[in-house]
Amino acid sequence: xxxxxxxxxxxxxxxxxxxxxxxxFTVRKESLHDILRFLRDELDxxxxxxxxxxxxxxxxxxxxxxxxxxxxxxxxxRHRIRxxxxxxLKDPAFPTFTDLWPATNWMEREAFDFYGLTFTGHPNLKRxxxxxxxxxxxxxxxxxxxxxxxxxxxxxxxxx
Amino acid sequence: xxxxxxxxxFWQHDLVPAAEHKxxxxxxxxxxxxxxxxxxxxVLTMDGEYIQSAEQTIxxxxxxxxKIAERRPFYQITTLTDRMNYCSAPIxxxxxxxxxxxxxxxxxxxxxxxxxxxxxxLARIADHIVCNAVIGVDTGALTGFTFIFQDxxxxxxxxxxxxxxxxxxxxxxxxxxxRNFNDIAWRKTKHFLDYFPxxxxxxxxxxxxxxxxxxxxxxxxxxxLDRALAYGFTGxxxxxxxxxxDVRVMDPYCSYEDFDFKIPIGQNGDVYDRxxxxxxxxxESLKIIRQAVEKCEKMSDKTTFTADVPEWVLPPKEEVYNxxxxxxxxxxxxxxxxxxxxxxxxxxxxxxxxELGFYLVSDGGRTPARVHFRRPxxxxxxAFPEMVKGIMLSDAxxxxxxxxxxxxxxxA
Numbered sequence: 001x002x003x004x005x006x007x008x009x010x011x012x013x014x015x016x017x018x019x020x021x022x023x024x025f026t027v028r029k030e031s032l033h034d035i036l037r038f039l040r041d042e043l044d045x046x047x048x049x050x051x052x053x054x055x056x057x058x059x060x061x062x063x064x065x066x067x068x069x070x071x072x073x074x075x076x077x078r079h080r081i082r083x084x085x086x087x088x089l090k091d092p093a094f095p096t097f098t099d100l101w102p103a104t105n106w107m108e109r110e111a112f113d114f115y116g117l118t119f120t121g122h123p124n125l126k127r128x129x130x131x132x133x134x135x136x137x138x139x140x141x142x143x144x145x146x147x148x149x150x151x152x153x154x155x156x157x158x159x160x
Numbered sequence: 161x162x163x164x165x166x167x168x169x170f171w172q173h174d175l176v177p178a179a180e181h182k183x184x185x186x187x188x189x190x191x192x193x194x195x196x197x198x199x200x201x202x203v204l205t206m207d208g209e210y211i212q213s214a215e216q217t218i219x220x221x222x223x224x225x226x227k228i229a230e231r232r233p234f235y236q237i238t239t240l241t242d243r244m245n246y247c248s249a250p251i252x253x254x255x256x257x258x259x260x261x262x263x264x265x266x267x268x269x270x271x272x273x274x275x276x277x278x279x280x281x282l283a284r285i286a287d288h289i290v291c292n293a294v295i296g297v298d299t300g301a302l303t304g305f306t307f308i309f310q311d312x313x314x315x316x317x318x319x320x321x322x323x324x325x326x327x328x329x330x331x332x333x334x335x336x337x338x339r340n341f342n343d344i345a346w347r348k349t350k351h352f353l354d355y356f357p358x359x360x361x362x363x364x365x366x367x368x369x370x371x372x373x374x375x376x377x378x379x380x381x382x383x384x385l386d387r388a389l390a391y392g393f394t395g396x397x398x399x400x401x402x403x404x405x406d407v408r409v410m411d412p413y414c415s416y417e418d419f420d421f422k423i424p425i426g427q428n429g430d431v432y433d434r435x436x437x438x439x440x441x442x443x444e445s446l447k448i449i450r451q452a453v454e455k456c457e458k459m460s461d462k463t464t465f466t467a468d469v470p471e472w473v474l475p476p477k478e479e480v481y482n483x484x485x486x487x488x489x490x491x492x493x494x495x496x497x498x499x500x501x502x503x504x505x506x507x508x509x510x511x512x513x514x515e516l517g518f519y520l521v522s523d524g525g526r527t528p529a530r531v532h533f534r535r536p537x538x539x540x541x542x543a544f545p546e547m548v549k550g551i552m553l554s555d556a557x558x559x560x561x562x563x564x565x566x567x568x569x570x571x572a
Contacts, residue, residue, distance in 0.1 A: 019504050020262060047389060049508075050517060052532040069519065069532070071506055075403075078410055082506065103392030106542045114226070129219035129571055138227055145224075145231050 001043060001079070008038055024082040029068075032085045033095045036070070040100060045072040045081070051097070051107040053115035056086070057141045064089035066115055070097075087117075096121040114139035184212060187553075191220050195557045197294060198567030202544070202560075209552045214545040222571040229531040233496025234260050235334055235472075237531065242328035244535060244569040248287035248512040249329045250279045250319065255509035258413055259518040260334045261467075262505045268467045271459055272336040273415035274452045278349060279322060279331060280414075280509075281445040281452070285356075286315040287512030288396075288438040288445075291564040295435050296367050298561045299376040304366045311359055314352060321345035335473045336466030346453075353450055360442060368439070377432035381547050381559030388429060391546075392539040395514030396437045397563055401429035407510040414509075418455070419448050431562040438564075471498040496526045513537055513564040535569045 002023070006013055012031035017024045027035055039045040054067030070083045087094065096119040097104040109128040111117045116137035119125055127134060136143050190201035199220040205212040225240045232240075241252035254276050261268065268276075289312045296304040316326040321344045323331040332338065341349075367373045383393075385401040398405055404423045408416040424440030426433025456462075466473045470489050479486035492498050502524040508517035514536025521530040541563065548556040 022506060024504075048392060049506075049515070050519060050532060050534045052519065054521075054530060071517070071519070071534075075405060075410070080411075080506070082504075101392065102387075102390050103539055103542070106538060110538075127219075129222040131219075138224065143227075145227055 026084045029085040045074045047073040048101040053111035055140045093118045225572045248283035250283040250331045253331045259507040271464045277452045281449045284512045308363045318348045335469045340465040380431040380555045382428045382430040391543040400426035400433035400437045434562045537565045
C-alpha cells in the first residue's frame with residue numbers, strides 16, 4: 001500500500017510516520033484531493049471516518065499553520081490510515097471533498113467553523129455549531145477559553 | 161443559526177406557479193419540538209403532506225467540548241464524554257479511557273476488560289431501549305415505551321451501584337475502575353439477566369409483528385447501502401442497510417474477541433430494519449453480558465479492578481494518609497501532572513449508535529494538544545434530507561427517531 005501510494009504520487013508524500021497501530025502520511029495540500037480519490041478508487045479505502053482541522057501556532061522559524069487531518073478506513077482490508085495536510089494560516093483554502101464522500105459536508109463545515117479552513121467548491125460552507133455571526137474561529141490556539149478580562153478567577157495553575 | 165428561523169434561503173423562491181393551484185409551505189420542525197427528541201431544527205419545504213426538501217440547523221446545545229478538552233487534564237475529559245451520547249454514557253467513558261490507555265501503552269487485565277464489557281453492553285441495551293421504545297411512541301404505540309422504561313431504570317440502578325451515578329456516569333478511570341463491583345451490582349446484573357429476556361420478548365410481541373407498526377415502518381425511509389457508506393453511516397443504521405460492520409468485531413478492543421456473539425444485519429435500511437437490528441443487538445448484548453459474568457465468576461481473581469499503573473490510578477485513601485509514595489501519586493494524579501508521551505492515537509469503540517472515535521494528539525503536556533470526537537450521529541444525521549425527500553411528514557419523524565440522533569452528541 002505504502003509503495004503504491006509512493007509510486008503514484010512521488011512528489012506529494014512529504015513524510016510518513018507510524019503512530020501506534022496507524023500509518024500517518026503528511027501530504028502536499030495541492031494533491032490531497034487526488035490522493036484521496038486514488039485511495040478510494042484504487043486502494044479500496046471506501047470509508048472516510050473523520051475529517052477535522054488542526055492549528056499549529058507559530059514557532060521560531062515557522063509561521064502559523066492550519067492543518068487538516070483525515071482518517072480513512074478500508075473495510076475490505078481492515079486497515080486504517082491517517083492523512084495530514086498543512087496550509088499557512090493566510091491561505092486556508094482546501095478543495096472540497098464532498099464530491100468524493102458526501103459525509104465530509106458537515107465535517108468541512110465544522111472545520112470551517114472551528115478553524116476558518118475554507119473548502120473551495122463546498123455546496124454550503126457556513127458555520128454549523130456556532131452562531132453565524134460568531135466573530136472568531138474558536139478552536140485556534142490563540143482564542144482564549146475563558147473571558148480574558150475576568151479578574152475574579154485565577155486558574156493559571158490549572159490547564160495550559 | 162439564527163437565519164434558519166427568520167428567513168430560510170428558499171423562503172421566496174421554489175414556489176410553484178399559482179396556475180396549478182399549488183403552493184409549497186415552509187415548516188419549522190424544531191428546535192424544541194416533541195417529535196425531534198432533542199434540540200435541533202429542521203426547516204422542511206412541504207408540498208402538502210410530502211417533504212420536498214429539508215435543511216437542518218444544529219448547534220443549539222454546542223458546548224465546545226473539543227476546546228474545553230484542550231485545557232483539562234486527561235482524567236477530567238471523561239465528564240465531557242458523558243454529555244455526548246447521554247443515553248449510553250459508559251460506552252463514551254470507556255472509549256475515552258481506552259484511548260488514553262492506548263496512548264500510554266497501558267495493558268488492562270482481563271478482569272477489567274470484562275467488567276468494562278458488562279457496563280458497556282448494559283449501556284447499549286439502555287440506549288437501544290430508548291430508541292426502539294421511541295420508535296414505538298412515534299408510531300402511536302405508547303404502551304411499549306411505558307412498559308420497557310422500567311428496565312432502563314433498572315440498568316441505571318446497576319450503574320448507580322457500579323459508579324454512583326445514573327445518567328452522566330463518569331464511570332471508570334484511566335486504567336480501570338474507581339472501585340470493584342459490589343455485591344449488589346453483581347446481584348442486580350444477574351437478576352437483570354434472569355428477568356429481562358422475558359420482558360424483552362413481551363416488548364417484541366407488542367411491536368414486532370404488530371400490523372399497524374409494520375405498516376408504518378416497513379419501507380419507511382429506506383436508505384441504500386452505497387449511499388449509507390458515502391454518508392459515513394455506522395452502527396445499527398449501517399447494519400440495517402445490510403453491511404456487517406461492527407467495530408467490536410472489525411477492530412476488537414477490550415477483549416471483545418473472547419466473546420461469542422453475532423452481528424445482526426438488515427436488508428433495506430428502512431425504519432423496520434433499524435428497529436429489528438437494535439432489537440437483535442439487545443439479545444446479543446445480553447449474551448455478551450452473560451458470558452462476561454460467567455468469565456468473571458470463573459476467574460480466581462476477584463479483586464483486580466485496575467491496571468497496575470500507579471501514575472494514573474488513585475491509591476486508596478489509607479495509603480495516601482500513611483505512605484509517602486501514595487501521597488505523591490495522589491497529588492500528581494489530582495493535579496494532572498502524570499507524564500504523558502508525545503504522540504497521537506485514534507481509537508474507536510462501537511457506540512450504541514455507531515462508531516465513536518477519539519482522535520487524541522498529545523504534545524507531552526498535561527492536557528491534550530487536540531481532541532477530536534468522531535460523533536456517529538453528527539456524521540450520519542446529514543443524510544436526513546436525502547432520506548426524507550419525497551416522503552410524508554409523519555414518516556420523516558419516524559425516520560428521524562429511528563436514526564437515533566442524540567442532540568448532545570450531535571453538537572458536542
